[in-house]
Amino acid sequence: MKKLNLLFFSMMLLLLALAGCSTNEQTNKPENEKKHEQKQEVSEKKVELTISAAASLQNALNDIKATFEKENPNVIVNYNFGASGALQQQISQGAPVDLFFSAAEDKFDTLVQDGLIEKTKGTDLVGNELVLVVPNDSNKGIKAFEDLTKTDKISIGTPEAVPAGQYAKDTLEKLNVWKAVEGKVVFAKDVRQVLTYVETNSVDTGIVYKTDALISKKVKIVATAEENTHAPIIYPLGVIKNSTHPKEAQLFYDYLQNEKSMKTLEKYGFKGIK
16 A cells, blocks of 8 residues: 555656646747747637728738738638728727728728727828829810819719718819819719729719729729829728737738738839838
8 A cells, every 4th residue: 555655646746747847848938939839829710800991902902811811821801891981980880890991091090089999009001192084985085183174974982981082072172173063073982983983984084093093994094183182192000909809900910011912002003101
């Protein structure tokens, strides 16, 4: 019996020693190994992110999604594209969103002021330009914003919800054209709808972002708005404070700012502002 007790006692001491070694080994691990394990922990979770983004970002972000998911197979990115104003309201009303990529600073700043995005987790990422487009076969003689008085129908985004629409209205007011054309305006829910109206000849002309005009083979750019005719077109990006997947949201937030993603955005006509 004494031998059995001694054997049991010896085994207990051995187990305690092994446990201590394991704890010490973890404690003494280099910092870079710990970070690697933390990254593995993030990637092992099969999670879905919801990104609310301005409609004008659609093509570029779909390309970035493909490369991101290939490099991070356990993170699925779902986009909710639309007008920045409508997206901001959805987030303000509690929509489950992880990141917001806006086409206007004021919509973004509203969420910062309301405490839904922390300033330290937001950045102004890219810029854009405002252009006047017509169908490829247009014969209306529209070559400048001042020529809009010759048109029957013009499309812009609804200014209250669509930043591009507000920029368009500001430009036309600055050029003293707005009052003459206001009655001819066909408002759209976002810039992509404006583009569709022009592509299908539903309107004579439309005002969109340069990035949208570049992806269409059915329209041509006839004029670019001077920078002093509207507020700077800046696209802020930020992590939503109550994201249910903060680590993965931060991972994608950082990924959108890397060199590869920035080159993709620039390929689609966006301008770097840093």
